[in-house]
Amino acid sequence: MEQRTAYWRVDPIKPDPRIMARAGLILRQGGLVAFPTETVYGLGANALDGLAVARIFEVKGRPQDNPLIVHVADRETACRLVRRVPAGAGKLMDAFWPGPLTLVLPAAPVVPRQVTAGLDSVGIRMPDHQVALALIAAAGVPVAAPSANLSGRPSPTTAGHVLQDLNGRIEVVLDAGPAGVGLESTVLDLTGDVPVILRPGGITREELEKVIGEVRVDPGVDGRSGGEFRPRSPGMKYRHYAPRVPLVLVEGEPERVAARLKELAGIYRSRGLRVGVLATAETAGEYNGSRVVVAGPRQDPAAIASRLFAALRQLDELGVDVILAEGIEPRGLGLAVMNRLRRAAGNRIERM
Numbered sequence: 001m002e003q004r005t006a007y008w009r010v011d012p013i014k015p016d017p018r019i020m021a022r023a024g025l026i027l028r029q030g031g032l033v034a035f036p037t038e039t040v041y042g043l044g045a046n047a048l049d050g051l052a053v054a055r056i057f058e059v060k061g062r063p064q065d066n067p068l069i070v071h072v073a074d075r076e077t078a079c080r081l082v083r084r085v086p087a088g089a090g091k092l093m094d095a096f097w098p099g100p101l102t103l104v105l106p107a108a109p110v111v112p113r114q115v116t117a118g119l120d121s122v123g124i125r126m127p128d129h130q131v132a133l134a135l136i137a138a139a140g141v142p143v144a145a146p147s148a149n150l151s152g153r154p155s156p157t158t159a160g161h162v163l164q165d166l167n168g169r170i171e172v173v174l175d176a177g178p179a180g181v182g183l184e185s186t187v188l189d190l191t192g193d194v195p196v197i198l199r200p201g202g203i204t205r206e207e208l209e210k211v212i213g214e215v216r217v218d219p220g221v222d223g224r225s226g227g228e229f230r231p232r233s234p235g236m237k238y239r240h241y242a243p244r245v246p247l248v249l250v251e252g253e254p255e256r257v258a259a260r261l262k263e264l265a266g267i268y269r270s271r272g273l274r275v276g277v278l279a280t281a282e283t284a285g286e287y288n289g290s291r292v293v294v295a296g297p298r299q300d301p302a303a304i305a306s307r308l309f310a311a312l313r314q315l316d317e318l319g320v321d322v323i324l325a326e327g328i329e330p331r332g333l334g335l336a337v338m339n340r341l342r343r344a345a346g347n348r349i350e351r352m
């Protein structure tokens with residue numbers, strides 16, 4: 001492995017074809033390239049090269065049983081990676097590709113087991129970002145890519161976040177500025193009778209249902225069922241998206257949430273702890289004495305989504321001992337925001 005990670009700045013709309021050709025060649029030859037997508041930064045490897053894919057797991061410290069999403073630049077490639085295209089898949093591709101929707105489909109034998117983690121399905125998406133699409137085209141192969149963070153940390157929405165976690169461990173990072181959506185793609189399982197959301201993300205359940213009718217949300221999302229339940233998406237087992245310090249999430253009616261957060265902040269401060277608050281714009285002024293990071297306005301979950309991971313990293317850097325976070329309404333994009341916050345909180349969740 002190289003000692004240094006090359007840092008190449010590229011135009012987000014019209015990336016320099018010579019830079020993309022070099023990055024594509026590195027991928028084709030088995031190297032790792034971090035690149036921007038519309039959701040978060042990804043850590044790419046040639047999806048048809050099991051050894052290259054294995055290195056992704058190594059540098060991220062990723063659990064071996066957590067499969068990767070394969071990124072494609074055209075539908076034909078997607079079709080070559082699957083055994084069959086289930087009903088509804090074509091309509092969803094028409095409606096949402098390129099875009100933040102990953103379809104879990106029956107995997108063809110060409111997909112290495114390092115990608116699927118031994119499952120007989122494969123997650124595929126076409127990212128809505130000119131740099132990602134140009135990179136995949138230049139590589140001439142489908143690109144397996146998880147988020148480009150150390151396993152367990154908040155996903156990176158800038159090239160700077162990627163370097164914080166992976167500098168020296170990967171060949172190249174392409175910097176095209178901050179990712180737009182800020183949260184990962186929606187993962188939708190199409191291998192059963194009814195489509196099931198395995199991970200809420202950039203495309204909402206409401207948007208999906210307009211195109212294909214009934215969509216279920218897997219009970220493993222946010223551990224709704226608990227007990228014996230085994231999630232269908234292995235990634236949902238792990239504590240995730242987490243800042244280094246403990247995060248306490250308070251959910252419920254906004255005024256009561258703010259009141260409880262103030263009370264908690266007082267309790268922690270009286271014990272000599274430094275308190276950070278992840279607040280919505282409406283109530284950010286209430287937390288005197290705490291370090292406050294504003295996620296965005298409550299009425300605009302898309303704005304909160306785009307800032308969430310950067311805000312979590314920022315709170316870490318403030319050197320606080322505990323983070324108190326306001327919950328928002330889990331509807332539309334708010335469901336994906338709350339999924340990430342709940343997973344960052346682990347079991348430290350209060351409902352008002």
Ligand code: TXA
Nearest residue numbers: 039041042067068121122123146147184185233234235
């Ligand atoms: O927006 C995104 O999806 C980003 C960008 C880089 O494209 N990628 C991303 O990858 O978030 P990652 O590896 O951080 O998350 C992939 C999720 C995991 O929860 C994994 O378990 C699930 O997708 N997944 C992948 N393949 C699957 C499969 N065949 N069956 C069930 N779940 C799958």
Ligand code: MG
Nearest residue numbers: 146147148155
């Ligand atoms: Mg991830």
